[in-house]
Amino acid sequence: MSKVLVVTSGKGGVGKTTTTAALGAAIAQSGSSVCVVDFDVGLRNLDLVMGAERRVVYDLINVVNGDAKLAQALIRDKRLDKLALLPASQTRDKDALTDAGVARVMEELREKFDWVICDSPAGIERGATLAMRHADMAVVVTNPEVSSVRDSDRIIGLLDSKTIKAEKGETLEKHLILTRYDPNRADRGDMLKVEDVLEILSIPLLAIIPESEEVLRASNVGCPVTLNNPLSAPARAYADAVRRLQGEAVPMSVPSDRKSFLGKFFTRRAA
Amino acid sequence: MSLLNIFSRRGSAPVARERLQLIIAHERADHGRSDLVVILREEILAVIAKHVAIEPDKVQIKVERGEGVSTLGLDIELPLPAAARLTAARTETAAKAKQAVAA
Ligand SMILES: Nc1ncnc2c1ncn2[C@@H]1O[C@H](COP(=O)(O)OP(=O)(O)OP(=O)(O)O)[C@@H](O)[C@H]1O
Numbered sequence A: 001m002s003k004v005l006v007v008t009s010g011k012g013g014v015g016k017t018t019t020t021a022a023l024g025a026a027i028a029q030s031g032s033s034v035c036v037v038d039f040d041v042g043l044r045n046l047d048l049v050m051g052a053e054r055r056v057v058y059d060l061i062n063v064v065n066g067d068a069k070l071a072q073a074l075i076r077d078k079r080l081d082k083l084a085l086l087p088a089s090q091t092r093d094k095d096a097l098t099d100a101g102v103a104r105v106m107e108e109l110r111e112k113f114d115w116v117i118c119d120s121p122a123g124i125e126r127g128a129t130l131a132m133r134h135a136d137m138a139v140v141v142t143n144p145e146v147s148s149v150r151d152s153d154r155i156i157g158l159l160d161s162k163t164i165k166a167e168k169g170e171t172l173e174k175h176l177i178l179t180r181y182d183p184n185r186a187d188r189g190d191m192l193k194v195e196d197v198l199e200i201l202s203i204p205l206l207a208i209i210p211e212s213e214e215v216l217r218a219s220n221v222g223c224p225v226t227l228n229n230p231l232s233a234p235a236r237a238y239a240d241a242v243r244r245l246q247g248e249a250v251p252m253s254v255p256s257d258r259k260s261f262l263g264k265f266f267t268r269r270a271a
Numbered sequence B: 001m002s003l004l005n006i007f008s009r010r011g012s013a014p015v016a017r018e019r020l021q022l023i024i025a026h027e028r029a030d031h032g033r034s035d036l037v038v039i040l041r042e043e044i045l046a047v048i049a050k051h052v053a054i055e056p057d058k059v060q061i062k063v064e065r066g067e068g069v070s071t072l073g074l075d076i077e078l079p080l081p082a083a084a085r086l087t088a089a090r091t092e093t094a095a096k097a098k099q100a101v102a103a
């Protein structure tokens, strides 16, 4: 049985695309087939984070409109043969996506892959609701910050009302990824606590991803962080998330990039 | 370091938490309410319109949240002929019911 997962947040720039690429690569590494789908029409980014920007020929809109076959638009990852990307278009109007067309493409993706991961655009408008429409489960990406948590609450409301699962009266599995978490700021009491966010949003925690320069480094070279540096703190946190998604019980922790004692001493001082 | 600074060393997170809880409680109430009221209004209107001609803008639905209980208030203004028919219909159904019991 294939699973459709939407990565969503409401607020922009919180780490949806980073998360989509990282989860996609980690799932592919675990041996399941995955397609990551960019629903951010007009602002496509996933191809960049995946390092596939120069291989985009056809996109989601072409397939939805029937101008290209799904197989023509899919880009197989060069590093992981179980991983594929369905890119978004850079220029076209997002109204070009029809409900029926998207439904058809999602059905076709379900037949081909074990996992389909939809990278949602920011906001709570049609683009975001279209990305979540066919999902079996959702990963809500949140930063430990007032506006992000508030927007996540709005998105959870939409997940519970605008998805096909919700309309059928079924429950859509929702998971929280708390990302850009900074243990130093948490120590100082200047960041919302994990418990606070969980209490407010009341959905189960899938992972805590630390703030890390490894994420920027990975996006610079166009490689999902889980693939670029699997031993880095964010990569380990995302890998744990995938094991949990696959049903394994993995104790929750906030991985940290290992530093020498001296290095730690100095960063603490500088903070 | 001022006294204020000593107190604020607890950090800004607790303030963030309190603000969030308030905003979200309000927003959930707002969205929950407007959605439910819209649904109720439409369905109640449809039921009544099956039997009586009413004007949609003469129907008011209010939800009031109290301490322990919330109330749903329904205020429908019936046009005169419909009001007359409504009482007539009631006596007719009552009569039919009696007949049914007798039979
Ligand atoms: N754990 C992290 N540590 C440091 N930087 C991060 C982390 N996660 C994401 N970022 C950075 O945050 C920025 C936004 O990330 P990303 O593009 O994934 O967000 P998004 O939610 O997809 O944004 P949009 O809403 O615009 O689509 C990027 O510069 C990314 O490198």
Ligand SMILES: [Mg+2]
Pocket: A016, A017, A018, A040, A045, A119, A120
């Ligand atoms: Mg994005």
